[in-house]
Amino acid sequence: MLSNRLRLQAEELRVIRGGKEVLKGITFAVAIGEVYGLLGGNGAGKSTTLLTFLGFLDLAGGNARVNDALVSEDVVAARRSIAYLPESASLYEHLNARENLRYFLGLAGSAGDDESMEAALDRVALPAEARDRRLADYSKGMRQKVAIALAILRNTDTLLLDEPTSGLDPTAIDEFHDLVRTLADDGKTVLMVTHDVYGACQVADRIGLLRDGRLVGEFSAPAGGRIDTEAVHRAFSSREAV
């Protein structure tokens, strides 16, 4: 019964990359409508964790489930139900923002109409004059905005966001956090990777702390409140498990 309310489940996940065990048995779950922040230093295994839900990596052990189904059994179904924002906004340099959106949405099978596309670009505050320029001329933050717009337009129940605020200016970061809260309030499930403690505490309902391929702690927001930034910061900086 409980599992029916879970979107994403990692069960004793183990992954070996380049001959090195980078996930050493991770277990956590994200419930429907929840914003889960995955926090950790460089190389902790955050991006790797996201990739397992998309079926991009072979598992050395454990299970990854999306909507209760094993990812390995139907990778395409898992990918269809997830909007994924990669670590570095990976879109076509030779296309402009609109062309990129139209193309990737076409691949997703959700041909977005022009209006919703403009609305999404408005939401991420991409300047209108930039929308017809090729991405080759964009700043990192502008590309990130297009990628976020794509993730929203996918209109999936689940979003996996890998360092979504990198490259964004402080105003844009605040706007983005508001956006994530709005999505969650609409019932979307968000799994968000970051190494920004403050940002994570601002938006997440729960935070998992990842260190060297292990989940070393979890923090939950009290009812109606936010997670205590201080506590998370302390845990993040310490060498000990929480």
Place this chain on the structure above:
Amino acid sequence: MSHVLLLAKEEWRFWLRSNLALSAAILFLVLLVTTAILTTVRIAEERHAREHHQEKAESTFLAQPDRHPHRMVHYGHYVFRTPSPLAAFDPGLDSVTGQSMFLEGHQQNSATFAVSGASADLGEFAWLTPAVVYQLFAPLLIILLGHGAVVRERESSTLATMLAQGISGVTVLYGKALALFAAILLMLVPLLVSGGAAVGRGETVLAAILMVAVYFLYLSIWGLLALFLSVLSARRATALATLTALWLALTLLLPSLAVSNAARFLPIAGQIETGLVMLSDLRKLGDGHNVNDPAFDRLRRDLLKQYGVETVEELPVNLRGVVAEYSESRLTDKLNEYADRRMAMEQKQAALLARHGWLSPLLATADASRAIAATDLNNHQRFLKEAEALRFDFVQGLNRLHASKLAYIDDIKRSSDQQAEKRTRVSGENWKLLKDFRFKPDDVGTRAGNAWPSVLALLVWFAVLSIASVRAAGRIRL
């Protein structure tokens, strides 16, 4: 399916926005169109010249005055092989085998190059034909267009974005393949035009279609190779380097190795050695000009017995003519024996070379292309055989004229007796026994049959690479 189309369209948009792909495509097109025009003009001129020479040779022979038939045996005749319509696309062996031959009594001359100014203009570049451009250079353009198909997206991480939209690696492959095959089809348009022009010159539509199909298969093999390596490689540079090395190996190195292999394992005896052995063989057959040669003793005895007479003067036929016919026949049998042996060896060499097509698609393609264009060894050898048949036919016709129309008495006295010499002349009307010579390429069924083993090799290459590519794409990695 709509995803495949979408992917293919996107690939095309990428090419159209990339200067390198566009300039390479234009360069290729210019090279192709130039060689197509030059080769077509050259072959058309040769065709025209040879048809003209053939008619002239025939009318010259027919216009000879009344004379002794044996003088016409030595006067001889020329035959010319007119190029097949598709030779304008692939002249094949035509550029290394002779296209004309002097026919005369008592010997089989080898084919020589028709004296025609057209090919001399191009000099060294005569080897650069549309077929060679397709075989050698088209793969480079395909490598350029195809090598990055997947690995480019892997390097820029857009592969992850693509797959994350919920499409499979195999769908990605199909999309990229569709784009590349569409490009290949476009590259084949000049060949299609060339084939259409050949149909206009009398070629069958089927032959033209077969030709296009063979090159589509060949270029698709390169397309699949490029895609396969693009799916597997981690770096774009690796894919490009591997494909370039493969191009060098499969289009330059292996073919030249194959040629020297074929020559080494099945050497065709040198002209001079065989010439000497043959000469001593032929001497044993006797000199057909000399009725007293002991080689013809038995013939004479049989003749006298057959007609129940004592002396050759009493025979109702001219012994000189009979001996000439008899000796020409025996000589020709011997010459044909040598020719057949040489041709069989050439066939073995060609077959050995064609079998290397299992290793190099270029060799298989070149072989199939020549076969379909009717510019292969089969057609050349048939030209030699038909020319020889014509030679034997008119020489023997003249010999029979010699035997039946000329009195033996006059014949032996003709150098000393002017009246007798006059009587040994036969009317120039008789030269009409010479048949017209018009060489026709094999019919399309025969040509398809000749091309089949190499086409099979290409089909196997295509199938294996298709399966390998799909399997690799099914396990695609970021």
